[in-house]
Amino acid sequence: MKISELSRTTGVPVASIKYFRRQGLLPAGRATAATLAEYGEEHVQRLRLIKALTTLGGLSIAATRDVLAAVDRSDSADSTLKAISYALPVPVAQAPAGDEEREAEAEAAAAADVAELIAAMDWRVPSTSPHVHGLTTALRELRRLDADYRLDRLAVYAELAKAVARLDLERAAAFDDSPALAEQAVVVLALSGPLLELLRRLAQEDQVRRRSPEEDPDAG
């Protein structure tokens, strides 16, 4: 198919398709003339994946490139999963530094909490993991906010997170090693976060409404 049809089929504008080509996210079409290329089903599939990762998954172009590279060079489902796990962006912005002494104190306390939690959960992750760093930053900020987080409560969240991660991995690992199936594994790992967040927000809305049930639910 021509680029115009590829655009219609996937809902991705021609300009975006050309941009993804230039950024190395999408392989070239088969050249049929100096300025024409023929695209196939693999381009449709790849474009859908790019769109899912960038819009639903919220990945940057650079992170998307890393994930796709992991999919393309995957020699086993496990190595793909591992690469994807690190290529996905970690959802905590590094906050600007405040008073240095308090900062160091809050950082040390947060790091100790994270280490204690990881030990309690028996999670085998290196101290250099971006996820360890992200969680430490988040807890440090909560400490600076004087927000009441307690490690035993955090452990309850951690158990729930573990249950979700196990479900995700079971689904992702059920796919075998062909590229199309590796792509499905990417979708599971990258999109279960946004999906879970939406479900949590729905459940939260339900529970908030039950606490103040004065309104007709369909009038809101």
Place this chain on the structure above:
Amino acid sequence: MKISELSRTTGVPVASIKYFRRQGLLPAGRATAATLAEYGEEHVQRLRLIKALTTLGGLSIAATRDVLAAVDRSDSADSTLKAISYALPVPVAQAPAGDEEREAEAEAAAAADVAELIAAMDWRVPSTSPHVHGLTTALRELRRLDADYRLDRLAVYAELAKAVARLDLERAAAFDDSPALAEQAVVVLALSGPLLELLRRLAQEDQVRRRSPEEDPDAG
């Protein structure tokens, strides 16, 4: 304290403090001269909250303003929780439209799935809820990706999401109606999403590593 000290205490640059003032997020200090103002502990607390919402919570300035307005006018803990629940951003970007017929079909199927899930969970949310819309969009995109999501699996995630939401609400509702405590409730509701996501990613990393345990965990 002067603005420079407020900046040092909170780690927020003076230019950002002035920006938050102009955007109406931070109340004015007590004027002590034509160009000088005196700030107090309430400004420190508010700035920390603004920082947490914008950096950790990922809220836009507009969403932060909505949440703070809800905190300030809160007449009860429940009304604050409700306002916050809607002011927080919904984490799904609206994807560009593709082929119209397939689009409408995928949208209708996704909407039916969401309705079935909400009924199964007995969640009392209006069909106009931004969270219902967000989840419908996410499922529609998964359908267009031919990603294998099954409603019974989604229900398992929904149960976990419900457990998290219940924990959040218990914590948030434990605070009483004073503004400082309403702020804590905001922190719980806005930041439990990022926290849960980080814990899920840590659990995922652990499980991926256990599947391919060839490396020393601290060498990565």
